[in-house]
Amino acid sequence: MWWRKLEEKIVYLLMVISVASLVILLLAVLISIFVKGTPYLSWEMVSQTPKGGYYFGREGGVLNAIVGSLYLSFGAVFLSLIFSLPLSLAMNIHLRARPKIVNRIRFVLDILWGIPSIVYGAFGFTIMIYLGIKASLLAGIITVGLFIMPIMVRGMDEVMKNVPVSLIESAISLGSTRMEVAFKVMVRQTIPGIVTAILLAFGRGIGDVASVLFTTGYTDNVPTSITQQTATLPLAVFFQLGSPIPEVQNRAYASALILTVIILIISIAVRFLSNKYYSNRH
Amino acid sequence: MEDTKISIQNLNLWFGKLKILNEINIEIPENKVTVILGPSGCGKTTLMRTMNRLVDLQGEARISGKIMLDGEDILNTKRDITLVRQKMGLLSQRPTTLPMSIFNNVAYGLRLKGIRGRKKLWPHVEKHLIEANLWDEVKDRLHDPASRLSIGQQQRLCLARGLAVNPEIILADEPTSALDPISAAVIENQFYKLKENYTIVLVTHIMRQARRIADNVVFMYLGDVIEQAPVDEFFNNPQHKMTREYLRGAFY
Amino acid sequence: MALCTNYKTRKLKDQLVSLWIRFMVLLVVALPLIIAFSLFYKSWLILGHSSLSELLFSSVWRPLAGKFGFFPFIISSVWVTFIGLMLTAPICLLSAIFLTYYGSRHLLRFMQPVIDILAGIPSVIYGVWGILVIVPAVGKYLAPMFGYESSGFSIMAGGIVLSVMLIPFVLNILIEIFRTVHHDLFDASLSLGATKWQTIKHVVLRKSFAGIVSAFGLGLSRAFGETIAVLMVVGNVVGVPENLFQPGYPLPALIANNYGEMLSIPMFDSALMFAALLLMVVVVVFNIISRRTIIYLESKH
Known part of the structure; x- marks a missing residue:
């Protein structure tokens, strides 16, 4: 029997190590980003655009990337929302009586979710050329919007499918049209979940490189129209880290830190919202 | 006087703040069916x-009291x-x-x-499948996945599996509730035979089942033991008012 | 009368929305096909130029001479994915078992945000971390330990960074899968005298075997398409690597590094689109098989 006890103890130890390693890995990533980035984070860094070219200029900051990222992500989220919200509402109101179709849509969405962002990037580029659009904020918004759409729909769908049918039926029996049910009942009922889905999609969108690599171009300036090229934070990390000039590399580390902080804020907000949603329901 | 197999003394149990069991005292006699x-x-x-x-697996359970099995407090x-x-x-x-x-x-x-090795295991497996009245139905396909059996057969397989470790007690939690009437009857019949060698504790909410196979009945309501008595006494001459109401079908 | 027009506009609105919904459902269902078709259309040129077997199995990559052998890229992708999965598998399995069956509710409440943040960190950040920590570690310690000389930018570094990124993804699926194992089954095994670990080993793992394989199938499809983090640490040198401490050049990195810059050579452009198509096919196939299996298992549950 002793070996059975020993096996048990060894496995338990390994399991504890595995779980601990999750925390350690997270801390390791965060600490290395913070340690490397914090010294270069200054007012100049967040308030100025790079001077003398992002790849060679030693002066200036990454304002172009910060603003560019925000423009891009908000644009993409907005574009995606126009499709995602009605679609998820439809899946859970109009199509509720037809679970086969809904499940098929869910399946396709999951497949879309699984397609790597580099493929979206290549696809976006093809579309761009086909439509004759140049690399620009607009092209980036379209590509990222497509790429985060399945994330957003599935996120909203996940909360909407828990709304009881009886609630929808009673609203309909009071004489509401389905659209009124959608916006007056469903959206109101699930608003924290919807916001969570939007935040998650925003986080995905703001952090991705591969989808914007060919579609947004890159510039030292803050874009003033959607037809101009734009920088983004992940691109700023990616491009500037490759530079041989230390000051430029420092800008990359600072950008990485800013991006990480944005992601952390989103994570906290999501956690806060989902706790709230959870406690509301119980 | 029969021997007591399990004696539950002043047992209380909470899940978090919710009290589930309240001052339970039960005597479970050996080689009898206690329902x-x-x-x-x-x-x-x-x-x-x-x-x-x-x-124990439910982390938040808090227990006080004793459960004596053959004179040993298993808690x-x-x-x-x-x-x-x-x-x-x-x-x-x-x-x-x-x-x-x-x-x-x-x-x-x-x-x-x-116990290892097919040769050593074989006689045990056969014996307990016979004991659970399943042998004839499965002897030609012992290596099929168990999930291919009918629900009733699966339940008897579970019984055989339980008997194989040589228990002294069989705990059955509404074991026939998912079964068709014929399989249920087979299981009940097995209990009747098995009590010669085992102490059986059966949980059920079916009064007729209790009447059919019980030697002793314990009636519980909302975490309290209301009444415990031999089966005839329990059904023919219940002492407690709540028991009488329950037997009349006043509440479920 | 007023009521009547009000009703009419409401009805009209509802119908317009229905139309919009139909359009969107169609669009979403068609989107994977549209993407696949446009990639296929763009790779038509290269498919007419070289045979499929030559594209997949030739190691000669000389775009300017019109030779496009994808084998070095495919083999790099396979190696990086394989290492990533191998490293991630034990951590995910052990953690998922612990969090489902051993840990208290408080632990799960503490770990869920940890997992979520790991999942939320963008791949470029993992790339930076890889350059700062993993690449030097591989170059200075790991490679010499195995008797190799390495700059650190290698298949191994790519695999390690990838494995960390896969953890939250695979772990979440595994936890879901273990939750579908009914606790009655657990009780039955325990009451036969098994310990918790024996029950997990003989019953839970067996019962959820298909689900576990599917979880790793999804992990594989995620790993195969991961681009930036791997690209940043893997070295990007064309060639079939002789050992894991040499640089590699996975398919997504090939696309990312070259696309948009070689448009002047149509064949090269088409070759890269073929790479994207290949990537998509592999990812989608693994995705479909794994998801179908999981859906099947859940419906049985």
Whole structure:
């Protein structure tokens, strides 16, 4: 029997190590980003655009990337929302009586979710050329919007499918049209979940490189129209880290830190919202 | 006077702040069928899960009191809890066939006890499948997955599997509730035969089932033991007002 | 009368919305096909130029001479994915078992945000971390330990960074899968005298075997398409690597590094689109098989 006890103890130890390693890995990533980035984070860094070219200029900051990222992500989220919200509402109101179709849509969405962002990037580029659009904020918004759409729909769908049918039926029996049910009942009922889905999609969108690599171009300036090229934070990390000039590399580390902080804020907000949603329901 | 197999003394149990069992005192005699009767949600299942300490898995349970098995308090035993559990075979509401062949289902507990090798296992497996009245139906396909059996057959397989570890007690939690009437009758019949060698504790909310197979009946309601008595006395001359109401079908 | 027009506009609105919904459902269902078709259309040129077997199995990559052998890229992708999965598998399995069956509720409440943040960190950040920590570690310690000389930018570094990124993804699926194992089954095994670990080993793992394989199938499809983090640490040198401490050049990195810059050579452009198509096919196939299996298992549950 002793070996059975020993096996048990060894496995338990390994399991504890595995779980601990999750925390350690997270801390390791965060600490290395913070340690490397914090010294270069200054007012100049967040308030100025790079001077003398992002790849060679030693002066200036990454304002172009910060603003560019925000423009891009908000644009993409907005574009995606126009499709995602009605679609998820439809899946859970109009199509509720037809679970086969809904499940098929869910399946396709999951497949879309699984397609790597580099493929979206290549696809976006093809579309761009086909439509004759140049690399620009607009092209980036379209590509990222497509790429985060399945994330957003599935996120909203996940909360909407828990709304009881009886609630929808009673609203309909009071004489509401389905659209009124959608916006007056469903959206109101699930608003924290919807916001969570939007935040998650925003986080995905703001952090991705591969989808914007060919579609947004890159510039030292803050874009003033959607037809101009734009920088983004992940691109700023990616491009500037490759530079041989230390000051430029420092800008990359600072950008990485800013991006990480944005992601952390989103994570906290999501956690806060989902706790709230959870406690509301119980 | 019959011997007491299990004696539950002043047992209380809480999940968090919610009190599930309240000052339970039950005597379970050896080689008899003791039926714990009561409407659903009265704590019967929790009581049973406390008796073989499965309740340990639910982290928030707090327990006080004693459960004496052959004079040993199993709630505070120093012995390996798995050995205590092996003394009690469990039969749950739905058959819980393990994801393996019919043969291996029965052999599972034996292997845990250290009996290995097909040759050594074979006689045990055969014996217990016969004991559970399943042998004739499965002897030609012992290596099929257990999930291919009918629900009734699966439940008997679970019984055979439980018997194979040589328990002294069989704990059955509404074991016929998912079965068709014929399979249910087979199981009940087996209990009747098995009590010669085993102490049987059966949880049910079916009064007629209690009447058919019980020697003693314990009536529980909302975490309290209301009444315990030999079966004839219980049904013909209940002492407690609530018992009388329940027997009349006044509440469920 | 007023009521009547009000009703009419409401009805009209509802119908317009229905139309919009139909259009969107169609669009979403068609989107994977549209993407696949446009990639296929763009790779038509290269498919007419070289045979499929030559594209997949030739190691000669000389775009300017019109030779496009994808084998070095495919083999790099396979190696990086394989290492990533191998490293991630034990951590995910052990953690998922612990969090489902051993840990308290408080632990799960503490770990869920940890997992979520790991999942939320963008791949470029993992790339930076890889350059700062993993690449030097591989170059200075790991490679010499195995007797190799390495700059650190290698298949191994790519695999390690990838494995960290896969953890939250695979772990979440595994936890879901273990939750579908009914606790009655657990009770049955315990009451036969098994310990918790024996029950997990003989019953839970067996019962959820298909689900576990599917979880790793999904992990594989995620790993195969991961681009930036791997690209940053893997070295990007064309060639079939002789050992894991040499640089590699996975398919997504090939696309990312070259696309948009070689438009002047149509064949090269088409070759890269073929790479994207290949990537998509592999990812989608693994995705479909794994998801179908999981859906099947859940419906049985």
